[in-house]
Amino acid sequence: MYTGIQHFHSYMTYLVLLGLIISLGNAIAGLAGNKPFTDKDRKLSLLGLIPAHLQWVLGVVLYFLSPLGAANFSGEAMKDSVSRLYILEHPLTMIIAVVLITIGFSRAKRLTDDNKRFKSIAIFFGIALLLILVRIPWNAWPGN
Numbered sequence: 001m002y003t004g005i006q007h008f009h010s011y012m013t014y015l016v017l018l019g020l021i022i023s024l025g026n027a028i029a030g031l032a033g034n035k036p037f038t039d040k041d042r043k044l045s046l047l048g049l050i051p052a053h054l055q056w057v058l059g060v061v062l063y064f065l066s067p068l069g070a071a072n073f074s075g076e077a078m079k080d081s082v083s084r085l086y087i088l089e090h091p092l093t094m095i096i097a098v099v100l101i102t103i104g105f106s107r108a109k110r111l112t113d114d115n116k117r118f119k120s121i122a123i124f125f126g127i128a129l130l131l132i133l134v135r136i137p138w139n140a141w142p143g144n
Contacts, residue, residue: 002065009058013136016051020101020129023048027121030114037114045121049105052128056098063091085137093135097128104128 026044030037063069068086077083104124108117 002062005058005062005065009055009062010140012051012055012058016048016055016132017129019047019049019051020125020132024122024125024129027118027125031118031122034115035118037108037117041118042109045105045108045125048121048125049101052098052101056094059091059094085135090135090137093131097131100124100128100131 023045026041030041068083072083073087077087101124104121107120107124111117111120
């Protein structure tokens with residue numbers, strides 16, 4: 001079960017990245033083109049939000065199932081950069097990224113000015129995407 005969830009979590013990252021790139025691209029295009037924020041734009045933003053939340057749930061499950069996660073938490077593990085990545089850096093950064101995505105989407109729903117809606121998604125999703133790209137354990141990705 002652990003291996004299956006681990007692989008699903010790894011491959012799901014492609015969907016998260018793709019969804020965020022589509023959402024971010026749409027927000028930047030809407031902002032640059034001074035377009036109205038329509039229901040289509042809201043749905044395109046969901047392409048970044050939904051996979052990120054699903055990925056976060058898988059990550060939480062993995063954190064408690066994996067021998068690299070909570071079970072490995074100790075003072076000694078903090079001295080090892082790989083262990084520290086899996087115990088603290090990766091999970092914490094991803095939580096921050098998902099929170100930013102959620103804030104950006106929620107703000108965009110509440111705002112009434114179309115440019116501000118696109119700007120909210122562009123800023124929050126963009127920062128989240130950057131954080132995700134920085135803290136993905138690239139060396140452990142399938143194919144590496």
